[in-house]
Amino acid sequence: MMKRAKRSERVVAIAQQISAQPGRIFTLRELGEAYDCAKSTLSEDVALVRGVLATCGYGRVETISGAAGGVRFYPFRSDAQDWAFVETVCRELSHPDRILPGGFIYNTDVFSRPETTWRMGEIFAKRFHAAAPDVVVTVEAMGVPIALMTARALGKPLVTARRGSHAAEGSRVTINYMSASSKRLQTMSLARRMLQEGQRALIVDDFMKGGGTLSGLMDMMAEFSVTVAGVGVILATAQPEHKSVASYDPLMILDEVDEANRRVSVRPASWL
Amino acid sequence: MMKRAKRSERVVAIAQQISAQPGRIFTLRELGEAYDCAKSTLSEDVALVRGVLATCGYGRVETISGAAGGVRFYPFRSDAQDWAFVETVCRELSHPDRILPGGFIYNTDVFSRPETTWRMGEIFAKRFHAAAPDVVVTVEAMGVPIALMTARALGKPLVTARRGSHAAEGSRVTINYMSASSKRLQTMSLARRMLQEGQRALIVDDFMKGGGTLSGLMDMMAEFSVTVAGVGVILATAQPEHKSVASYDPLMILDEVDEANRRVSVRPASWL
Numbered sequence: 001m002m003k004r005a006k007r008s009e010r011v012v013a014i015a016q017q018i019s020a021q022p023g024r025i026f027t028l029r030e031l032g033e034a035y036d037c038a039k040s041t042l043s044e045d046v047a048l049v050r051g052v053l054a055t056c057g058y059g060r061v062e063t064i065s066g067a068a069g070g071v072r073f074y075p076f077r078s079d080a081q082d083w084a085f086v087e088t089v090c091r092e093l094s095h096p097d098r099i100l101p102g103g104f105i106y107n108t109d110v111f112s113r114p115e116t117t118w119r120m121g122e123i124f125a126k127r128f129h130a131a132a133p134d135v136v137v138t139v140e141a142m143g144v145p146i147a148l149m150t151a152r153a154l155g156k157p158l159v160t161a162r163r164g165s166h167a168a169e170g171s172r173v174t175i176n177y178m179s180a181s182s183k184r185l186q187t188m189s190l191a192r193r194m195l196q197e198g199q200r201a202l203i204v205d206d207f208m209k210g211g212g213t214l215s216g217l218m219d220m221m222a223e224f225s226v227t228v229a230g231v232g233v234i235l236a237t238a239q240p241e242h243k244s245v246a247s248y249d250p251l252m253i254l255d256e257v258d259e260a261n262r263r264v265s266v267r268p269a270s271w272l
Numbered sequence: 273m274m275k276r277a278k279r280s281e282r283v284v285a286i287a288q289q290i291s292a293q294p295g296r297i298f299t300l301r302e303l304g305e306a307y308d309c310a311k312s313t314l315s316e317d318v319a320l321v322r323g324v325l326a327t328c329g330y331g332r333v334e335t336i337s338g339a340a341g342g343v344r345f346y347p348f349r350s351d352a353q354d355w356a357f358v359e360t361v362c363r364e365l366s367h368p369d370r371i372l373p374g375g376f377i378y379n380t381d382v383f384s385r386p387e388t389t390w391r392m393g394e395i396f397a398k399r400f401h402a403a404a405p406d407v408v409v410t411v412e413a414m415g416v417p418i419a420l421m422t423a424r425a426l427g428k429p430l431v432t433a434r435r436g437s438h439a440a441e442g443s444r445v446t447i448n449y450m451s452a453s454s455k456r457l458q459t460m461s462l463a464r465r466m467l468q469e470g471q472r473a474l475i476v477d478d479f480m481k482g483g484g485t486l487s488g489l490m491d492m493m494a495e496f497s498v499t500v501a502g503v504g505v506i507l508a509t510a511q512p513e514h515k516s517v518a519s520y521d522p523l524m525i526l527d528e529v530d531e532a533n534r535r536v537s538v539r540p541a542s543w544l
Binding site for chain 1 (some may be wrong): 277279280283284285288289291292320321323324325327328332367372376377378379380381385386387389390412413414416417420421423424427428430431432434435440441442443461463464465466479480499
C-alpha cells in the first residue's frame with residue numbers, strides 16, 4: 001500500500017486507515033507489512049497518531065496486547081466536546097418555528113443530517129461501548145440514520161425491524177405493540193436471519209414519548225433470545241413521566257411545547 | 273487546536289480534519305490559525321496530505337483558488353477500487369441461500385451494513401458529484417442507509433420522504449404512486465420545509481424493479497419545483513426491461529433468480 005514512505009507520510013496513512021474502521025483491530029504485523037517497516041518504527045508511529053488524535057479530540061487509539069493484539073480506534077471525544085455539541089443541537093431544536101400541532105417539534109432535518117447523526121452516533125457508541133453490544137437495532141424509519149451512525153462508530157452491524165411485514169426479508173418474526181402516542185396497535189417484523197440467539201443488542205431510536213415502540217423492540221429481542229445491552233434515544237419527552245421502558249438514555253429532553261406562547265424547551269440529558 | 277506541532281503531527285491532524293467533512297472548504301487562513309503556522313508551511317503540509325490520500329486511494333484533496341479558496345476533500349477512490357468492491361458485493365449477493373420466493377433476494381443485511389453503505393455512498397458521490405446536487409433524496413425505509421452515506425460523502429443534507437403521512441413533519445406534500453412490483457397504489461409525503469424551489473436533488477434508493485417508487489419520487493420533486501440531478505439505485509432487476517424511470521444508474525444488476533435450480537446472478541453495472 002505504501003512502501004518505504006517517510007514517517008510524516010506513514011502516520012497520515014495509518015491514522016486514516018484505523019479511523020476509517022472504528023472497533024477493528026489492526027495487528028502490528030498487518031500494519032508492518034502494509035507500510036514495510038519494523039515493529040519498533042511502527043510503535044513510534046502509532047504513539048504519534050494516538051497523541052495527535054487525543055490532542056485534537058478525534059478519539060482514542062487503544063493498544064491490545066497478546067497474540068490477537070494490535071491497535072484499535074474508537075471515535076470517542078471528550079465529555080466537554082459531547083456536551084457542547086448536544087447543547088448546540090438543543091438550541092437549534094428550541095426554535096419556536098419548529099412547533100407543530102399536538103406537542104411535537106419538527107426535527108426530521110436535524111435527525112437526518114449526516115454530520116449531526118455522525119456525532120450523535122459517536123456519543124451513543126461511547127456511552128454503550130462497555131455494554132459490549134454485537135449489533136445495533138432500530139425500527140424504520142427515522143431511527144435508521146442515528147442507528148446506522150452508532151453502528152459505524154462501534155464497528156457493528158445494523159439491524160432494522162420493519163413496520164408491517166416485508167416479502168423481501170424471508171421468514172420473519174412479527175409482533176404487535178401499542179404505540180403510546182398514537183394509541184393504536186401497530187405491527188413490526190424482523191427477518192429471522194438478522195439476529196442470532198445469545199447476541200447482545202443496543203437499541204437506538206430517534207424519538208420517545210410513551211415508549212411503546214421501544215418496548216416493542218425489547219419484546220422483539222426477547223423473541224430472538226437476544227439480550228438488550230442498552231437503549232438510546234435522541235430525544236425523549238419529559239411527559240408522560242412514566243414510560244413503557246424502564247431504563248433508557250436520551251441525548252436530549254423535550255421539556256415543553258407551549259403552542260400558545262410559542263415556547264419550546266429542549267435540554268441535554270443529565271448523564272451527559 | 274494544535275499549536276506549534278511538528279510537521280508529522282500537523283499532517284495527521286489536517287488529514288483527519290478535512291476528511292471528516294467531505295465537500296467542505298477549509299480556507300488556508302482557517303487552517304493556518306488552527307495550527308499556528310505560515311501559509312507556505314501549510315501548503316507543503318497540504319501537498320503531503322494530498323499525496324498520501326491519493327497514493328493510498330482514500331480520495332482527492334482539491335485546492336480552490338481565489339478569495340473563497342482553500343482545500344476540500346472528497347472520498348473518491350479509483351475506478352479499479354470501486355469495481356473490485358462492487359464485484360465482491362455481487363459475489364456475496366449471488367449466494368443461493370439468499371433466494372426468496374417471488375424472484376427476490378435477501379439483501380437487507382448487506383444494504384444496511386455501515387462499511388458497505390459507506391463505500392457505496394462514496395461511489396454514488398463520485399458518480400453524481402459533477403451534477404452538483406444540493407440534497408440527496410430518498411424514501412423510507414431501506415433507502416435511508418445508502419442515501420445517508422451518499423449525503424455524507426457529498427457533504428449535503430439528506431431528505432427522506434415518508435410512506436403514508438406523518439403528523440410530526442408539519443405541512444407536507446402528499447402524492448400517490450403505483451408500485452410496479454406490488455401493483456398497488458401507494459402514498460408518500462414530504463415535509464414542505466425539507467426542500468426549496470430551484471434546488472437540485474440526487475435521488476437514491478436501495479432496490480428497483482419496475483421503477484414505480486423512483487418515479488413517485490421524481491413526481492414529488494416536480495411538486496417542489498426541484499430539478500432531478502441524477503438517480504442512483506444499489507440494485508436493479510434486469511427484468512422488466514422497461515422501467516417507469518428513463519434514466520438511472522444502478523450499482524448492480526440482478527439478472528435472474530432461478531428458484532428451481534437455486535441460482536442467482538448479480539453483476540456490477542456496466543458504467544462502473
